[in-house]
Structures are given as C-alpha cells and as structure tokens.
Amino acid sequence: MKVTVVGAGNVGATCAQVIAQKNIVQEVVLLDIKEGIAEGKSLDLWQTAPINYYDSRVIGTTNDFSKTAGSEVVVITSGVPRKPGMSRDDLISINAGIVKSVTENAVKFSPDAKIVIVSNPLDVMTYTAFVSSHLPREKVMGMAGILDTARYRAFLAEALDVSPRDIQALLLGGHGDTMVPLPRYTTVSGIPVTELIDPDSLDAIVKRTINGGGELVNLMGTSAWYAPGSAAAQMVEAIVLDQKRIFPCCVRLEGEYGLENIFLGVPVKIGKNGIEQVIEVDLNEEELMLLNNSANAVKKIMEILDGMHIL
Numbered sequence: 001m002k003v004t005v006v007g008a009g010n011v012g013a014t015c016a017q018v019i020a021q022k023n024i025v026q027e028v029v030l031l032d033i034k035e036g037i038a039e040g041k042s043l044d045l046w047q048t049a050p051i052n053y054y055d056s057r058v059i060g061t062t063n064d065f066s067k068t069a070g071s072e073v074v075v076i077t078s079g080v081p082r083k084p085g086m087s088r089d090d091l092i093s094i095n096a097g098i099v100k101s102v103t104e105n106a107v108k109f110s111p112d113a114k115i116v117i118v119s120n121p122l123d124v125m126t127y128t129a130f131v132s133s134h135l136p137r138e139k140v141m142g143m144a145g146i147l148d149t150a151r152y153r154a155f156l157a158e159a160l161d162v163s164p165r166d167i168q169a170l171l172l173g174g175h176g177d178t179m180v181p182l183p184r185y186t187t188v189s190g191i192p193v194t195e196l197i198d199p200d201s202l203d204a205i206v207k208r209t210i211n212g213g214g215e216l217v218n219l220m221g222t223s224a225w226y227a228p229g230s231a232a233a234q235m236v237e238a239i240v241l242d243q244k245r246i247f248p249c250c251v252r253l254e255g256e257y258g259l260e261n262i263f264l265g266v267p268v269k270i271g272k273n274g275i276e277q278v279i280e281v282d283l284n285e286e287e288l289m290l291l292n293n294s295a296n297a298v299k300k301i302m303e304i305l306d307g308m309h310i311l
Contacts, residue, residue, distance in 0.1 A: 023054040107135065118228060
C-alpha cells in the first residue's frame with residue numbers, strides 16, 4: 001500500500017516521517033516542486049529506518065506525480081504562508097491555485113485515493129480540493145479539528161496534571177478564530193471536565209486553544225509543524241487500517257446541523273472508505289449560534305474564492 005504526501009516542508013516532512021514510523025504502508029512518497037528537497041528529506045528519513053525499526057520505504061520526487069500512482073491516501077500540505085504585505089485574498093488566490101493543480105494531478109494518477117487537506121486557509125482549501133477532484137465528499141477531508149483538539153487536550157492535561165491520553169474532547173467549526181470548543185463534551189476518563197476545573201480556568205484554556213496557532217507563530221516566527229504533521233498522519237492511519245476512528249474533521253455538510261454546501265469541522269467516522277459517517281451531536285442554543293457564526297465566516301471566504309473564478 002502506498003501513501004503520498006505532497007509538500008516536503010516542515011509539515012509534510014513530519015507527516016511522512018510519522019507515517020513511515022507507524023510502519024503501516026509499504027511506501028511513502030514525498031513530492032515537492034523544489035528540486036532535490038523531497039529526494040533529500042526522503043533519503044534522510046529512509047536512513048532512520050534501521051534505527052527506528054520500520055520497513056516503510058520512503059521515496060522522494062520532484063513534481064513527478066507518476067511516482068504517486070496508486071496511492072491509497074494523498075495528503076496535501078502545499079501552499080505558501082501569509083507574508084508581510086500579503087492580503088488575505090492574495091493568500092487565498094495563490095494557495096487555491098496550488099491546491100487545485102496538486103489535486104488534479106493526484107487524482108489523475110490515483111483516482112481512488114482519499115484526499116487529506118492540510119493547506120491553509122484549511123476550510124476553503126478543502127472546498128478547493130473537493131471541487132477540483134470531482135470526488136464524493138467521503139473522499140475529501142480537511143485536517144483541523146484533530147490538531148485543535150490536541151492543543152486543547154494538551155493544555156487541559158497540563159492544567160489538571162493528568163495524562164493527555166485520558167482526555168477526550170470535541171470541537172466544531174472553522175479552523176481559526178471561529179472554532180467552537182465544546183467543554184460540555186470534554187471528559188477525563190469519562191469524568192466531565194467541568195467537575196475537575198473551575199469555569200474561569202477552563203475558559204482561559206478554550207481561549208488559548210482558539211489562539212493556538214498564533215501563539216506558536218509569536219514564539220517561533222513561523223507556524224507549527226510537529227502537531228499538524230502528526231495529526232494528518234493519524235488520519236492516514238485511520239484510513240489505511242480501517243480503524244473507524246471518530247475525529248473532528250473538515251467535511252462538506254449536506255444538511256447536517258442545518259447547514260448546506262459549507263466546509264466545516266464536525267465529528268466524523270474515518271475508515272477505509274474515507275469519511276464513513278458524519279455525526280450530528282446535540283447542541284444547545286449558544287453552541288449552535290457559535291457554529292452558525294463559524295459557518296458564516298467560512299462561507300464569506302468561499303464566496304471570495306468563487307469570485308476569483310479559479311475553480
């Protein structure tokens with residue numbers, strides 16, 4: 001079985017490394033447009049196989065999508081970060097063009113692949129891939145909620161002095177300032193988190209989660225890569241091993257939560273067929289209002305992209 005990761009930057013290389021070390025596929029292909037980068041990083045990763053005891057072969061290629069043929073999953077991390085003086089519209093235009101081209105090439109050689117989007121702006125790039133791929137919604141998904149809940153759970157584990165493995169959490173909505181953490185659905189070994197932490201401390205953790213990406217940019221001057229790359233790899237693992245995992249992921253909604261033709265993070269079941277079920281949880285009035293606000297924010301960006309006539 002083969003998995004492809006497009007984009008050999010920090011996120012893509014980390015994703016390829018984690019997939020390889022899980023030892024769940026025969027081949028991991030790393031592709032980039034910069035000459036030699038994917039080949040070099042893949043060679044470096046392959047040389048860790050005798051040290052880390054895995055057999056997955058890691059292969060790099062410069063923009064040769066024929067090497068990706070027959071991939072079970074294609075992870076797309078390609079795109080540029082927002083730079084000083086660059087408008088949001090500029091970022092959307094550049095990255096949508098990249099994701100469109102990558103998706104079309106990936107599907108050409110792997111028509112049955114499941115597509116996992118990591119490129120930003122995440123929700124609208126998932127929309128871009130969905131339109132460009134001509135695949136059903138079950139096969140095109142965005143990685144966001146796994147990363148966001150990981151940050152939320154990590155902060156809670158620190159505050160409560162417990163293992164992060166015992167914390168289960170859920171959040172909905174767009175990837176960014178309008179995400180909707182759900183403390184009501186957060187538990188520690190089945191115990192509601194609201195019984196273990198005071199409301200003010202919990203609210204502070206929720207706010208820190210919402211600004212999780214910005215906190216890292218302020219510290220490092222660049223966006224994160226270990227957690228995003230690992231989160232995407234977890235989605236790949238759920239697909240190739242048919243694990244039926246429940247994750248919050250970006251998917252096209254078709255009436256769920258009262259929303260149509262919008263790409264938003266919601267809980268889904270992931271297995272060998274991609275998204276095998278979109279799960280609707282019961283929301284109270286405030287949570288539903290926050291989700292609708294998030295949907296409206298994503299819709300505006302989708303409309304901006306529509307107006308560019310790129311798709």
